[in-house]
Amino acid sequence: MSVPYQQTGNQLDYQEIKQTKADLKAEVHFIGQIVGGLDFQTDDGLFCELAIDCGDGWDLLQPGNNKGIQTQTSYANPGQLFSWCHPFDLHFSVSNIIGWPKALLKVWRLDSSNKIDACSYGTTIFPRSSGYHQMTCETWTPTGENLDLEIRKPNEDLATNTDQFSKFDRSLDWRFQALSFYMENPPRLTTLAPLTTDKGDFARRKILNSISNGKVIIEVEVILKNFKRLSFSGQ
Numbered sequence: 001m002s003v004p005y006q007q008t009g010n011q012l013d014y015q016e017i018k019q020t021k022a023d024l025k026a027e028v029h030f031i032g033q034i035v036g037g038l039d040f041q042t043d044d045g046l047f048c049e050l051a052i053d054c055g056d057g058w059d060l061l062q063p064g065n066n067k068g069i070q071t072q073t074s075y076a077n078p079g080q081l082f083s084w085c086h087p088f089d090l091h092f093s094v095s096n097i098i099g100w101p102k103a104l105l106k107v108w109r110l111d112s113s114n115k116i117d118a119c120s121y122g123t124t125i126f127p128r129s130s131g132y133h134q135m136t137c138e139t140w141t142p143t144g145e146n147l148d149l150e151i152r153k154p155n156e157d158l159a160t161n162t163d164q165f166s167k168f169d170r171s172l173d174w175r176f177q178a179l180s181f182y183m184e185n186p187p188r189l190t191t192l193a194p195l196t197t198d199k200g201d202f203a204r205r206k207i208l209n210s211i212s213n214g215k216v217i218i219e220v221e222v223i224l225k226n227f228k229r230l231s232f233s234g235q
Contacts, residue, residue: 032220040214055099
């Protein structure tokens with residue numbers, strides 16, 4: 001690669017920078033904010049965690065963001081907007097577009113006794129085209145059914161042994177529902193694996209029962225770099 005200019009006397013002679021495909025790397029910026037939560041039927045405080053799930057060809061250039069993004073706690077009346085306005089800046093280096101980044105969202109509730117419980121979960125894929133986008137992620141809450149599979153048979157291969165899906169023991173379901181009703185302690189996932197795209201986790205996700213909850217509003221600006229020069233397409 002040639003230098004952009006060289007000094008000759010009192011003048012600067014600019015030279016064209018020549019690059020080959022080997023010198024280029026596709027990059028994606030997601031710059032935005034988690035605006036807030038809407039339609040959550042609670043007057044307790046809520047805050048949100050955002051984790052990133054992406055393919056092997058995506059390298060996050062700010063490693064600290066791999067640990068996730070967490071907002072502050074916000075309060076609102078039931079059905080109104082819980083305002084977070086928490087910024088994020090995600091910069092990826094891309095070798096292939098398989099596994100476009102997905103946001104894994106977990107909404108937490110802080111009650112008057114300073115007890116923290118998982119309120120709801122949601123997933124949404126980041127936009128594939130450049131420019132401004134507003135994303136609305138519908139969230140859901142586990143009801144407790146089928147969660148006993150994780151407890152009773154931790155070594156079972158759910159991806160291959162699908163016959164047991166219709167034979168699960170419902171004995172623990174009423175316990176989860178009772179804790180949720182009397183103690184306001186809703187069931188929670190022990191891992192975010194069912195929200196990812198692995199085949200085994202998808203099989204587990206199919207037997208997970210849930211009810212709808214509120215929604216999370218996200219605003220994001222997408223910047224694609226060197227996609228056309230490398231014949232990449234986000235669409």
